[in-house]
Amino acid sequence: MLKDLIEYMAKSLVDNPEQVQVSEIEGEQTSVIELKVAKEDLGKVIGKQGRTARAMRTILGAASTKARKRSVLEILE
Secondary structure, three states: OHHHHHHHHHHHHOOOHHHOEEEEEEOOOEEEEEEEOOHHHHHHHHOHHHHHHHHHHHHHHHHHHHOOOEEEEEEEO
């Protein structure tokens, strides 16, 4: 569910939605969601001064609290 949420947000932001890759690494208490986009779309996902990335992390935090999990978003180059 959380992986799909991040994928939906990222595909809505970028110019090349077919190059968006989202993977989820499940741990005992936390899950790490890794987001990989095309190099030219990296700035759009991060945003000015990291505002877009921070907003995505905030939404992920709210959704993971509702799902009673802890999730971390990592944006890979």
